[in-house]
Amino acid sequence: MTLLVQITDTHVTHPGELLYGQVDTPENLRDTVTEINRIRPRPDLVVITGDLVEQADRESYEHFKELVRPLQVPVFVLPGNHDDPEMMQAHFEDTPWFPVTDDTFQYAVETPEFRLLALNSHAGGSELPELDGDHLDWVVHELPRSDKPTLIALHHPPMVTGIEFIDMGGTEWFQGLRKVLDADENVHLVICGHCHTDMAGRIGRVPVYMSGSVAHQLIAARGFDIAPSFDVRPVPPVLHQFLNGQFVSGSYPWPVNTEVNRIDRQSGIPWETLKLQMMGSKAP
Ligand SMILES: [Fe+2]
Structure with missing residues (x-):
């Protein structure tokens, strides 16, 4: 049994700042790290699926590092639309958290039972998702390199959510990934964040699990566009358990x-x- 813990959208601010003047995101992350360290049996790895910081700059990434360092479990991070992959590479160079080797800023992690492919859906430098060209070629190249079951992690949900300002990126950006997954039976699960709400869906035949945020949750209407409201509470970590040849996923508090x-x-x-x-x- 391999235990992967996912947290997402930590949106760490500069020290002493509150997000939107309301949310103490550093405190929420500190509490979540403490909570993960209490989980028994100890998880095998933690994946943080993007929007690590609110504003991509030196102060924020150093603050994020300071908050995540006490984790007693191997950590991996990937970029969201609030992140800058180049800055992440520079600031996490002294950690094993972001083991990228080329300018796709994507990487693979081997666990005894499955393989994790961490993707960069913030490819275009815009706030909208993108996953084509070199990024998709990288997936096509990596998938056949192992027979192990594969879990794909990325920031943006590769599915329609019904939340207008989340879906404004359209559906085209994930059609390439969908075709690749349709042709490869080894991918068992896709995990993501971005919406600050929990949701389950599919990309083709592959289940998608979207975790709520460690910063705050979004109360958003479905099907029409009004300013969303906040629920200023973090959600517990999500546990993706590889068990009996499948992933079993769900919220896993350990207060x-x-x-x-x-x-x-x-x-x-x-x-x-x-x-x-x-x-x-x-x-x-
Ligand atoms: Fe976010």
């Missing part, structure tokens, strides 16, 4: 009071007895 609030300790009933009760056993 500070997990041990204290164990049902056996609170109730004084031994766990073996509690299990029978939870299973609906009528045994005394």
Whole structure:
């Protein structure tokens, strides 16, 4: 069993600044790092799927590094529309977090059971998604290099969400990826962020799991364009568990009071007895 934890859209600000004057994104990330460090058994890797910082500059990336360094699990990051891949490469050079070797800013990570391909959908330097040319060629080249099941991580959702200002990038940008995935049965899951809300969909036959944000959630109408509202709360990390040849995904909180609030300790009933009760056993 390999355990991958995903967090996304951390939007780290400059030290002392609040996002939109309201959201303490550094504090949210600090708490999330603490929460991930508590997870047992310990996860195998953490992937942060873009929008690492609110504003791509030296101060923000150094602040992000300071907040992520206490993670006791190997970390990998990829760019979102708020990021600058070149700056990421420069600022993360002294870490193993962004192991890119060419100007696609994409990379592969091997785990004992599956392969992670981290893509850069912020290819054009615009806020809109793009994934073609060298970036798509890289995927075509990488996929046949391993027989292992593959998980693809990128920032933008390669699917229609029904949220107008998210969907304004259109559907063309992910058609190339869709064709590649249609022709390769090894890709089991695509994970992404960007919308600051959780959502599940598909790109062709492959499931897409979109995680909510560690910064804040978006309350956005479906099907018509009004200014969205905020829910100023982070979501728990998402656990993608590779189990029985498939990924099983879902929110996975591990708060500070997990041990204290164990049902056996609170109730004084031994766990073996509690299990029978939870299973609906009528045994005394
Ligand atoms: Fe974001």
